[in-house]
Structures are given as C-alpha cells and as structure tokens.
Amino acid sequence: MTALHEQGAGQQESVRIGLAATGLSKAFGGVRAVHDATVAFHHGKINALIGPNGSGKTTFFNCVTGMIKPDSGTVTYYGADITGKAPHRIARAGVGRSFQLCRIFPRMTALENVLAAVRPPSKTRLLASAHHHGDVARARELLSRVGIEHLEGAEARALSYGQQKLLELAGVLMADPDTIMLDEPAGGVNPALIERIAGLVRSLNAEGKTFIVVEHNMELVMSLSDHVVVFDRGSQISEGPPSVVQNDPRVLEAYLGV
C-alpha cells in the first residue's frame, strides 16, 4: 500500500503507510477524548505523536491497540482492517506497545517477564517448558540489549522505575513486533536513561522496526523522529517532518493557547 504523500519541503516522496486511523472517535460520557481523528503513520520510520496534555493521545493509543473500542471510525494496519479487534489479535498482527507509567508483571522475575511474551509456534507447544533454551537465550539477549541482563532473576517489582521501563521494552521486543508503540518512553526517567532509550529506538529502527512514540519531551521528539503528528482536542491538527511541524502556526497555537 503505497501512497503519494505531500511532504513539507515540497518534494514528493513515496511513503508506505503502516498503521492508520480514519475518522476515529471515542467519547467518555460527554468528553470527546478522540474526535474524528484521521492519522497515517509511516512504515519504517520513527513516528512521533505529540500534543498538549489531555489532547487524546493515550486514548488514541488505546483505541488503536484494541484496549478501548472506538465509537466510530476505522483502524487499519498495512491496509487490513483491525478496528475493534481484541488487543491480543492486534498484538499478534505485529503491533507491540508499552504503557504510560510502564506496566510489567511485578511478581515475576525479569526473565519471566520477557518469556511471557513468547508466541509458541503451535498450540501443542503451549505445554512445553517456558524455559525452553531457545526462548531463554533470546530473552537473555534482549535483556542484555536493553542493559539489564544482570537482573534476570530479580522480581520485576524490585527493579527501579527506569529498569522497569527497559524491562517493558525487552518484553515488547520478545514478541517481535514490526511496529512498536511507546507511550511516553522518557517520562519519569533520568537524562542518561533517556539517551539509552533513544539509542535503542534508533538502532531498532535501523533494523527495520517502525516506531510510534507519544512523548512530551520536545527535544527528544525533534532529534529522534522522522515524522511528527500533532494532536489537539482529539484529532490531528498538523503532520510532517519535525522541522516543518515545529514552525506550524497551528501547533504553536495549540501549545501556547494563543
């Protein structure tokens, strides 16, 4: 599914669309959290989703990944309709996600946290040992990739918040998704760790993973992303390369409230 896409600088570039939403809406009581949002994320790129607090980014995330059923609109993944599908189906279609404030399995060890994301090759293999040596080797490799391999035997709740974020990322990677959605990866962690997470995102992107990142840290967004989508009041108000979005008057208005 290739689409010709208007790029900010004027030149035309062929862009493949991965995850996309059309006319997506979700209201809670009287509050329209997401309202008629039409968004397209670019395949193979680091996409960022930004917007002021309460602009509906997390609700949009939850609608797209099936955690919340949207009231109307469609969600497609490389053209296939995934609207309202169960979260595990969307995950199995290749979309991995992290949670805002980070969610791990607190009473399981770090290694088990990662192993929980294993997809058995068939139903009959479900009763095979979870500590299958191939799985364990891969889980260890991922733990060492995010830099917490020395903690594999520790219960996840004993880890620091930053370590838990890294652990969550390792778990997401274990499921081997094509598209990885991160909800505020830099929220509540120290600058050194932000650099580490950014480095991981870049290297994984270089290996072909598509990223969609919700983030408040503008410095990080501008340095990391290839394509930025700006949300305000539940729908997209601007999109394009960071340099263009940065100077869009509508974005400034949304952020500064002028």
Add this chain to the structure above:
Amino acid sequence: MSLFVQSLVLGVLLGGLYALLAAGLTLYFGVMRVVMIAHSAFLILAAYLAWVFTRETGLDPLLSMVGTVPLFFVVGVAIQRLLMARLRPATLTMMSVLLTFSIALVIEGMLGWLFTGTQRRVRLPYGGADFEAAGANVAVVKLIAFVLAALSLLALYLLLTRTRFGQALRATIQHPEAARLVGIDTDRTAGYGFGIGLATAAIGGTALALDSTIYPSLHWHWIGPLMAIIVVGGLGSIPGAAIAAMILGIGQALLQIPLNTTWAQTIFYVALFVTLMVRPQGFFGGRLAQRF
C-alpha cells in the same frame, strides 16, 4: 386474570424492595469497584434487630430504623475506611469480595449462634390486614414495605441529583481520577457511599422483617438475585439497577403462577447468564461495566 393482576401487584411491591437494595449494592460497586457480598447479610441483620427491638419493647419494628439506619451508616463508613482502603488496588476486586464474603459468614454465624437457626417472625397487630385494590388483594405490610423502599429510593435520587455531595458521589463513580482533579476527596466520598449503601440494607431489612420469616442463612437467597440485578442493569448504574430490579421482580412474581416459588427464583440466574452471554456490560449500564 385476577391471579395475573394479583401477581403483578406482588411483583411491583417486591421489585421496589429489590430496587432499593440493588441501589445500595450499586453504590459500593460504583465508588470502589467492590462487589459487597455482605450486603444481604446486613439486610438480615437489620431484620433481626427489628425483630429483637419489637420483642423487647413491644413497639413497631419500623421504629427500630431510628437506631439501625445511623448505625449501619457508620458501620458502612468504617468498613470502607478501615477494611477496604487497606487492600492493594491491584487486587482490590478479588480481595474485597473475599473480605466482604468473610464478613457475611461472620454475621450469619453470629446470628445463628445468638438466635439459633429457628425461623423468626415479627408479630404485628396489622400483620394479617389486607385490602382490595383493582381486583388484587394487597397485604398492608407489603404495601408499607414498598412505600418505605420507594421513599428511600426517592430520597437517594434527590441526594444524588440535587446536592453537592451527590454530585461528588456521581463524579467519583463515573471518573475517580477526574473527580480528584477537580478537588473532590474521593476517599471520603467513597466512605460515605459505603455508609449510604449499608443504610439501604438497614431500611430494607426492616421492611423485610415486616412480612417475612427470617433465619440466619436467608441472606444467600437475597445476594444471588441482587447480584444478578446489578449485572443485568449494568454494573455501576443506579437507574439500571432499579429498572432491572422492577422487571425481574415482576417477572419472578408472574413466573410463580405456572411454576413453584423455587423455580421462579431461577429467573434471576437465567437473566444473569443471558446478560453475560449477550451483553456483558448490562442492558442499562454505562461504560463502567465494560471492564468489570
């Protein structure tokens, strides 16, 4: 035909009591996502207190509410503040069920211990009185129970819609985080929500004592139908619970015509299963129910 009208009237009268009690159960669930298993145990406890009150003083059991309603309110607040608030949020739903379940067992056991398993009944001068209305024979005690339930429900409705506290309570039920953001003390509100919920059990229990035989394990016959009602109505929705209570109460009374009493009671369970199969969020409920 007159049997039909008779049953219909009985159903409405019963439905009123169900509605009041289900509203209480919904309140607990709304403010804290707690399924309060002990609700009906407190109902029976209140009925016993009314019975003891009348036996000891010779006064009308309705007067016992002067004591039981405030008492139950305080106990409800205490249960929320001292017990429920101690549970970890991650496992709150399951652990609160176990905790309220254990409270129910203790109440049932204590009642059995103090009063034995013998069936008890309040003796009333107007206990056998009845009158004819629209071709139906209505027992005075049943009408009193219904009026009591209806007035309490009306009071609850006014409290929830007309007062500042009611507003805070509804906000807490609908969106606790948002409620906290606008400055509502959701912990305190949840405590009062529990108190009011338990106060409905005090009123309901007194109403029950008027025309029913009571025994310690009777609460199991109430908690099942009440839980079914709140699921059918949509967990967390008070109007939903009231509507479902009325419909199922009438349904139960009408089913007693072709079936016996025991089989008629299965309507609640059938409705519960059908609801969960067809529409797990309930028929009148809001978004709250979807995730519980």
Add this chain to the structure above:
Amino acid sequence: MPSASDRTRGSGLTTALKIVGILALAAAVLSFPSFAANPFILSVGVVIMSYAVLATGWNFVGGFTGYMSLGHAAYSGLGGYATALLIIESGINPWLALVLGALLTAVIAVPVGIASLRVRGASFVIVSIAFVLILQLVFQSWGEFTGGSNGLRVPRPFGPDVLRPEQHERFFYLHAAVLAIALLTWWLIDRSRFGIGLKAIREDEDKAQALGIPTFNYKLVAFVVSAFFTAVGGGLYALWFGFLDPIFQFSILIGSYMVLMSLLGGIRSLFGPMLGALVVGYSVEFFKNEYGDTQFHLVATGLLLGLVVLFMPDGVLPALAALLRRFRPQESSIREVTQAELAEQRNSDPITQGAKR
C-alpha cells in the same frame, strides 16, 4: 516458592533436596493408614485428602489467574451427583462413572466460563456464587431425578465384603492418587509457556493481552481444568461417603473452605493448597468432633479468611518462609544487586507504585 524461575537459579543440590522432600512427603502420606490408630482417624484422613484434592483443583484457576471462585462447590457437587446418577441411571462401572461425571462437569463449566470470564473480575465472582446457589435450588427442587432435599444414596463401588476400615484405606489411597495427578498437572502447567501466560494474566491482564496473550482462552482453559479436578474430587467423595444432600454438596461453606485452604497455604505454590487443607481440614474436623455442628465454624471460617486477606494475602506459609529467609545470611549475587539498586532508587518508588494500577 517452587515456581518455574527456581530452576534457572537452582543448583543440582537444591533439585536433589526437592526430590528428597517430595519422596519424604509421599512416604508420609502413603504410610498414614498404617499409623492411623482407629477407623475414625483414618476417615478424618480421607476427609483431609478430599479437601486437598478440592483445594488443589480450585487453585488451577485461583492460583494461576488470580480469579477467586467462591462457588467451586458447584463443580465438586456436580461431580458427585454426576457420578452417582450415572451409576444409578445407566448402571455403568463406578470408576468409569467418576471419570465421565468429571468430564461432563468440565463440559458444563465451558458455558459458565464463557459467561463469566469475558469481562474482568467482578462478573466472575458474581457468577461463581450465583451458579452454586442456582444448583442448590435446582437439585433441591428436581426431586424425581436428584432425590431432592431427601438426598441421594450413592451405590458403593466395593462389595459388602469390604469392611469399613478397609473402605477408608482404599479411598485414602485413591484420593492420594488423584491428588498426585492434580499436583503433577499443576506443576506441568506452572513450568509451561501456558502457565507463564496465565501468571501474566494474574499480574496484569491488560498488559498480558497487549503482549499478544489470548487472555480469554487461557482463562477459560484454566477454569475448565479446575472444574474437572474439582469434580473428580467431588465424585470420589460421593463414592466414599455414599450419600449426597444438595444443602451440603452445593454449599457456600465448602467453596469458602477451598478458598481459605488455598489462600492460607499460598496460591502461588504447588503444595500450598494441600498444606492449607491439612490445617483447615484438621481444624474443621476437630471442632466438629469437639463441639458438634454449631454456627461457630461459620464465624471461625469468616474471621480466618478475613485475617488472611487483610494481613497475609500471599498465604501464611509463604509469609513464614519469607520470615525464615530474612534470618538466613547468604543470598545470591542477584539479590545484592537489586538491593543496591533499590536503595538507590527509593525516591522513584511512588511512580512505580502508581504504575501498578
């Protein structure tokens, strides 16, 4: 806690110790009948074994998924009645009836599970209680089939030449065999990919689903397996006791014993429910024998359950084990690292707490 993680850490020595421990436990259980002073003590042993089977059966759903069923007496009761009615109505071999009855119960558990597991916790609890209440109603009212309130006499599987003490002994071993199978199954699931998925559901269901675990299917399978083992326990009890009464079979109290035993012993551990059954079962029988059937056992059960939920939700035995561990000086290097990390990260803890929903 003998969870799957132990093996990656455990050395050959601990494995050997575990095997010795299990063999000692098995020897102790198997030799009990020969030490039992009289048939009464032996019958208490059978009751405790029966509780152990029921609690371990309960723990397939309670322990793995964290969904607490208060009405599991529904499945032990159905297992008992199904076994009895199959023998009475079709005259088949009692042991075949036991297995068929349990399978039938598992089949009945499927729609119940579908209705109660699609949404989260609260509906499950409501249905679990509602189901046992409805079964009590039905089995009391449906007199011509179930015997109604008069109860149902279950044909004896052994001939009249087998005397009472001999009966007790045989049933003790039968229960032990079923318990061993249940424990083995639990252990197999615990160490499997399926088991790790179930535990992920217990920890954080949303997160598990976001990782691609089909949570509903997993929960349903665990639930049906649990119903099956609980039904085998109920059926075996019916064959031993020889009489069924809806009031006792579909009793809320039996269901709450299962919860109490498992919780007390620790729902995350293999032998927890069994040990809980030993403690609770023994106390229940002791009090029954000393004071008869009073309402007091309701109060005691309620109080104990409330205390465990409030103060030791992980179980008494795990709490004791943790206490012991604190007095042991040496710990693995992994622990030291986390301790250091913990000290360093104390101030970020509130955020972590918030993340745990």
